[in-house]
Amino acid sequence: MSDIFSGILGQPKVRDFLRSVVSHGQIGQSYLFTGPAGSNKTLAALALSQAVICKDGGCGTCDACKRVMRRSHPDVRRYEPEGAGGYLVEQIREIVGDVSLAPIQAKSKVYIIDRADLLGVQSANAFLKTLEEPPQDVVIILLARTRESVLPTIVSRCQVVPFRHIPHTEACGIVSQNTGVSSQKAAVAIQACSGSITRAIEFVRSSERFSFRARVLEILSSLELSDDLDVLEYAAELLERAQAPLDLVRKTQEEELAASAEFMAQAAIRQVEARNKRALTARSSEYLRETNAIIRSWLRDVLMAASGRPELVINEDVADAIRSTASKTSAPQVVRALCAVDECDEAFRYNVSPETCIDVLLCQIREELYGSRSASTAAI
Ligand SMILES: [Zn+2]
Structure with a gap:
C-alpha cells in the first residue's frame, strides 16, 4: 500500500495506527511521538501534517502536501528549543499566541514541537492549557526520545505514539533497498546522518x-x-x-x-x-x-x-x-x-x-x- 505513510520506514505499527486514524477521520489534537533519534518521528509528524492540511486528506502530490514535506508550508510550524538548556518561557508564550491565530493557507494548522523533553516546568505550565484544549483547527505533535523524559503533566494531555528503535543492520537494509546502493554505502550514510534513515536516503542520493x-x-x-x-x-x-x-x-x-x-x-x-x-x-x-x-x-x-x-x-x-x-x-x-x-x-x-x-x-x-x-x- 503506497500512501503518505509508506515513507515511515521501519515502523509498521506506527504506519498502521496513523492510517487507521486518518481513514476513520479520527485525527486527535495532541500527540506525543516517542522514540530514539533516527526512528522516523519527524517524517511521521510531517506525513500526519499532510493528512491534516491537504484538501484531500493527504494525497501526497498536491502543492500543499509537497510544501509540508519540504517544510515550507506556512501552516505547519516546527519548533526546536531556542535556549541553550531548553525551551524558553517566552518561546512557549509566542507559540501559545500563534496557536490562537487563523491558519494562513489551509483550513487547519499543525504545530510540531521537537525535543518536548526540553520543556521545563515553567515552559510546560505555560503550554498546558493550549495542549489540553487547542482550538478546533489545531493539531499539536510533540516529539521526544522517551516518554519518561517528558513531564507527566504533558504526557497525560497527549496521545502517546511509541516508535521502535531500528537495529543498525535493519536500517542499512532499508536504505539500500530504497536506493539500490550497497549495504556498505548505506552504513556510511547512516553514520553520517546520526542514524536517521530518512536523511541517510537523501544523503546517498x-x-x-x-x-x-x-x-x-x-x-x-x-x-x-x-x-x-x-x-x-x-x-x-x-x-x-x-x-x-x-x-x-x-x-x-x-x-x-x-x-x-x-x-x-x-x-x-x-x-x-x-x-x-x-x-x-x-x-x-x-x-x-x-x-x-x-x-x-x-x-x-x-x-x-x-x-x-x-x-x-x-x-x-x-x-x-x-x-x-x-x-x-x-x-x-x-x-x-x-x-x-x-x-x-x-x-x-x-x-x-x-x-x-x-x-x-x-x-x-x-x-x-x-x-x-x-x-x-x-x-x-
Ligand atoms: Zn495533498
Whole structure:
C-alpha cells in the first residue's frame, strides 16, 4: 500500500495506527511521538501534517502536501528549543499566541514541537492549557526520545505514539533497498546522518553530500601534517561546503513566498518571513551536526582499528588511511578526540561562531591524536 505513510520506514505499527486514524477521520489534537533519534518521528509528524492540511486528506502530490514535506508550508510550524538548556518561557508564550491565530493557507494548522523533553516546568505550565484544549483547527505533535523524559503533566494531555528503535543492520537494509546502493554505502550514510534513515536516503542520493563527506575524511587524514594556518583554511572550507545546500533552500523559500504573496496580508507575509528565517537557521545547524557526525564516524573507525578490530571499520573506502592514523595514535587518545566532537556540538548549540567551532575542533583532534608529533608543535 503506497500512501503518505509508506515513507515511515521501519515502523509498521506506527504506519498502521496513523492510517487507521486518518481513514476513520479520527485525527486527535495532541500527540506525543516517542522514540530514539533516527526512528522516523519527524517524517511521521510531517506525513500526519499532510493528512491534516491537504484538501484531500493527504494525497501526497498536491502543492500543499509537497510544501509540508519540504517544510515550507506556512501552516505547519516546527519548533526546536531556542535556549541553550531548553525551551524558553517566552518561546512557549509566542507559540501559545500563534496557536490562537487563523491558519494562513489551509483550513487547519499543525504545530510540531521537537525535543518536548526540553520543556521545563515553567515552559510546560505555560503550554498546558493550549495542549489540553487547542482550538478546533489545531493539531499539536510533540516529539521526544522517551516518554519518561517528558513531564507527566504533558504526557497525560497527549496521545502517546511509541516508535521502535531500528537495529543498525535493519536500517542499512532499508536504505539500500530504497536506493539500490550497497549495504556498505548505506552504513556510511547512516553514520553520517546520526542514524536517521530518512536523511541517510537523501544523503546517498546526493552526490554533493557524498563528495563533501569524502573531503571531510581527506582533511581528517591530513591533519597530522597540517599547521595552524592549514587548519584554519580547512575550517573555512568545511563550513562553506557544509552550508552550500542552504542557497537552494533560500531560493525555494523566496520563490514560494513570491508565488503566494499577492494573496496574503502583510502581517502573514512577515510571519512567513520570520518562519523562513528560523527554518534556515534550523537547516544550517542540521548541516553542522552532519559534519560532526561524519567526523565522529571517522574517529570511531580509527578507534576500532586502534583497538585491534579493523573488521568493524564502516568507512571502508578509506580503510587504509584509517589504519595508518590508528598506527600513530592510541585508543584513549581517540576517545579524547571523540569527546572534543561532543564539545563542538555543544558549542554550536550555544551559538558560538561555527567557523571558530570547527577550527577549534580540528586543532583539538590533531593535538589529541598526534600530540607533540603534529606539525604545529614540531615547528616550535
Ligand atoms: Zn495533498
